[in-house]
């Protein structure tokens with residue numbers, strides 16, 4: 237699944253907002269330390285968060301440990317009451333009526349011990365029954381999802397007796413039974429091998445394409461985020477510090493290209509084109525690293541490879557910024573990113 241196909245996904249309807257969040261704020265109170273243990277200060281885990289997630293979109297929350305992603309998701313899913321702000325999912329006020337969330341969304345949290353005693357097959361069937369499916373339908377959906385995710389060989393085994401990655405996939409399977417229009421997935425592919433990951437993203441994409449399912453995904457994995465997400469909100473210290481498509485974020489934050497030059501021996505200083513680059517270069521032995529605007533990088537490489545400097549070059553590379561570069565840049569200079577919030 238590529239970002240491009242995701243962005244142009246047929247089921248994505250830019251007009252319909254499935255989940256609207258306004259001013260969402262939550263402070264965990266300070267805890268007094270007992271018996272000489274240090275006390276913990278109050279933590280503002282979400283701070284005036286505003287988001288609009290649209291129908292058929294795969295929307296990501298990206299941010300470092302402790303940024304407030306899980307707290308935000310737990311408020312969206314009706315599991316945690318915010319101090320202030322509103323959450324509206326498909327027209328329902330989830331802060332006032334948290335009980336309605338279960339009918340509107342499927343939530344796969346980080347911990348899923350509740351199903352541990354059940355077999356893979358029974359976990360899927362039970363979830364369907366809890367969501368109100370008649371037995372026959374719950375079983376039919378169970379069988380379909382087990383087949384779809386390749387869980388057949390372990391379907392009869394209890395969750396507590398399969399591997400971590402298999403358990404994650406089984407819980408994901410259960411979350412899909414008794415379809416909901418919004419899927420909220422907190423780090424769904426943690427611990428999974430590439431085959432299982434691919435099965436998860438294929439299942440997500442299929443539901444989005446066929447049914448317009450909307451997906452809210454919490455992730456640390458910037459590389460995965462880059463390939464599967466339509467839009468991403470970068471969360472840091474409880475605030476959304478940037479929100480855009482992965483491509484848009486990359487464009488806005490890291491408009492430079494990294495040029496790496498490795499000389500055969502010493503750099504051929506004295507050549508005008510080499511001397512001109514030297515002032516931008518970070519030198520480490522035979523290696524020069526430069527951050528240049530795309531046009532400058534293209535010109536530099538063309539000049540170096542088309543002239544006498546070429547004979548002195550051992551290797552060179554041009555790298556476009558990744559979402560990881562953006563993520564690091566955002567985390568490193570919070571004051572630079574205020575203008576990035578688009579949603």
Ligand SMILES: Nc1ncnc2c1ncn2[C@@H]1O[C@H](COP(=O)(O)OP(=O)(O)OP(=O)(O)O)[C@@H](O)[C@H]1O
Nearest residue numbers: 264265279281299300301302303304305306307308
């Ligand atoms: N029950 C709690 N009581 C007090 N503080 C909490 C509680 N849960 C989380 N926090 C604090 O709130 C902040 C946000 O935590 P949260 O779990 O939402 O972050 P996260 O982005 O999901 O992190 P991770 O990526 O590690 O899962 C952190 O500083 C955390 O220590």
